[in-house]
Amino acid sequence: MSGQPLLIFAAKAVGILAVVLTAATYATWAERRVAAWIQDRIGPNKTGPFGLLQPIADVLKLFFKEEIVPAPVDPVLHFITPGIIMVGVIAATALIPFAENLTLADPPVGVLLLLGISALSGYSVILAGMASRTKYSLFGSLRAAAQVISYEIPMALAIASVVLMAGSLSLVDIVKAQSHLPFAITQPVAFIIYLIAVFAETNRAPFDLPEAESELVGGYHTEYSSMRFAWFFAGEYAHVVIASALITTFFLGGWYGPGPDGVWWFAIKTLFFVYFFLWVRWTYPRTRYDQLMKFAWKVLIPLGLLNILITALIKIWG
């Protein structure tokens, strides 16, 4: 907050939230268009120019749909879980340094806070399955529980080597440490580990096992309909946008870029990674569950540990 007047701070907060949520909404449109293009189709192009009003039509449709709450669910949990995923995503927005002077909060332990918050969205997925009390949902959340825990470790390891390089847990300082060279170049292994782990963290293909439509109907959100489903859906896409923003922050030097620095560099990099998420989803098939776990524990985590060790040694002697 650093002593800004409250009004300006509030305006910034609302503005950033609006931009992030709009981006998340339009990520659904982008997902459908990109999927269509990759599969030699056209995609939604009738609602407004280039189908740009499609997300609005979708939201309206979801609003007016009948809300079906199955009899055996736990009513309280079933009601609050769609909210939790959004709370996690929105809270993470506050920590992201969009530009030099465009950060809502820069706590000295920003990275730790972020890891905590991102674990929260995992909770919502796990609780959703438990609250639904049906087998498909439960299987979805079982998978989510194992997957989120397994992939949080390599993710944290990758971030740890970034923190070692920057010498700070503050996100702004981490970006500032990349003013000359982004960490994607100086820490390529950590970058790749993070990139892979983040797909598992956001439950996106090829690691979308918690919602694997072909085996689990809809996974953890099978029993959700209407707006409650929409929250999960929006949460997933908001998560994709936030995750892209975090990749930009940790590894691509945030607002720094060739030419004039500024928020546009941040936007361009983030949008590229949003596209990357969609691109990967429509390229690779879903992995098998044992492959997923094996990959985390036998490849990513040892590699991450080794990377930290080497980074630390270079830091000491280099």
Place this chain on the structure above:
Amino acid sequence: MKGIFALFKGLWITLKHNVKNVAHNTFTVQYPDEKRDLPPRARWALRLQRHEDGLERCIACQLCAAICPSEAIYIEGGENPLDNPVSKGERYAAVWMWDAARCIYCGFCVEACPDEVIVMSDVYELATDSREKLIWDKDRLFVPPGVQPRQAWLGYYRRAEDLDGKPLEFPARLHEKEMEYARAKEEPKKFEEKKEFMFLEGEYEELIKKENRT
């Protein structure tokens, strides 16, 4: 190592398709705006024909109703008034009803009809919001006087030149279209064009090469 290379190759292929389709999509027919040409022997909604002078061709012989396997046709014959004839025979169809929902579009009625009354048209947008509207009555079935349906299927064993007397105008057009269709089939060039839809440039040739090797 090979696996990692394959990952990037996969991304490259999807990216190529993405870029190609942003620029130009070759597959999709934007249905309500664009419509595909139907093949000349497409068999959709029944249409009933008139003579050139506007009289109805149907003589209410009931052969079509008799052969129809799903009983989709209902006809009531009437005595043809001599002073104001409706058809050219002794009888005419006072009621001619066809149920688009029961019809299986087999075309038997077209074959059975002795007077080239029934043809199958290319009208395939038959969906409505009630079952009653799926039952077509005489007004809807008979083409208006002086009008020819855009496309008409006359049965497997009839051709324009087989018609006795003066051939109707539409079968001649149909015949032309059929010949065009047959020619297109013989010309391998058309298939060359089709190939482009399925594969990216060069991919097809490579596939053939590979198949020849194994």
